[in-house]
Amino acid sequence: MNNRESIREKSIVIIGFMGVGKTTVGELVAKKLYRDFIDIDRVIENSFNIPIVDVFKLIGEKSFRQKEKEIIKEYCAQKLKVISLGGGAYLQEDIRKVTLENCIVIFLDITWESWKERLNIIIDSRPVLHGKTMEEIEELFYKRQGIYKSHHSKLETDNLNTIDIADFIVESLKIAYEMYDPN
Numbered sequence: 001m002n003n004r005e006s007i008r009e010k011s012i013v014i015i016g017f018m019g020v021g022k023t024t025v026g027e028l029v030a031k032k033l034y035r036d037f038i039d040i041d042r043v044i045e046n047s048f049n050i051p052i053v054d055v056f057k058l059i060g061e062k063s064f065r066q067k068e069k070e071i072i073k074e075y076c077a078q079k080l081k082v083i084s085l086g087g088g089a090y091l092q093e094d095i096r097k098v099t100l101e102n103c104i105v106i107f108l109d110i111t112w113e114s115w116k117e118r119l120n121i122i123i124d125s126r127p128v129l130h131g132k133t134m135e136e137i138e139e140l141f142y143k144r145q146g147i148y149k150s151h152h153s154k155l156e157t158d159n160l161n162t163i164d165i166a167d168f169i170v171e172s173l174k175i176a177y178e179m180y181d182p183n
């Protein structure tokens with residue numbers, strides 16, 4: 001397959017800090033593009049038939065990260081998917097490599113000021129945040145910003161709703177497809 005064919009078929013991977021909207025937006029983008037939507041956390045939840053919080057309790061974070069890596073590698077080898085990662089997946093170099101080499105990686109960004117307003121609606125389902133002070137969560141937020149710098153495209157999501165974010169992504173993709181594969 002040549003490059004012209006491959007850009008339109010590349011799977012789209014959505015990255016960013018937990019709670020930024022990867023799962024919600026990824027699902028909307030997939031619908032708009034008539035593609036399959038894969039949320040890596042949902043795949044893991046379905047394989048254990050329990051929520052991520054309980055997966056962490058059952059197998060621990062280390063085994064969760066291993067499973068997350070295997071599943072991401074499997075789906076990134078496939079074309080025409082929209083794949084939302086968990087926010088910690090990108091900590092693994094193997095995952096950064098496989099996604100950047102095979103897919104279009106879109107980073108959903110948010111400022112700390114906007115993100116902290118969302119904390120109360122996500123905290124129960126995000127085990128990584130449990131037992132941390134606000135200062136520790138802020139430190140994690142800024143530490144993670146560094147790893148998300150490796151991406152193909154970035155979108156600032158402050159003050160945008162999920163529908164607008166999904167529309168923006170789809171429109172940007174159309175422009176990129178026209179630019180790199182005009183026929």
Ligand SMILES: Nc1ncnc2c1ncn2[C@@H]1O[C@H](COP(=O)(O)OP(=O)(O)O)[C@@H](O)[C@H]1O
Nearest residue numbers: 017018019020021022023024025121160161162
């Ligand atoms: N742009 C947004 N504006 C307002 N609420 C949002 C936005 N994006 C996501 N949310 C809300 O934040 C929560 C986490 O969204 P989710 O898609 O699960 O994020 P992620 O997969 O990045 O952890 C959900 O309740 C979702 O409705």
Ligand SMILES: O=C(O)C1=C[C@@H](OP(=O)(O)O)[C@@H](O)[C@H](O)C1
Nearest residue numbers: 017018019086087088126127128
């Ligand atoms: O950032 C993280 O370490 C995690 C993020 C979560 O996904 P979301 O980013 O979709 O919340 C989920 O994979 C798990 O709770 C760990």
Ligand SMILES: [Mg+2]
Nearest residue numbers: 022023041086
């Ligand atoms: Mg998610």
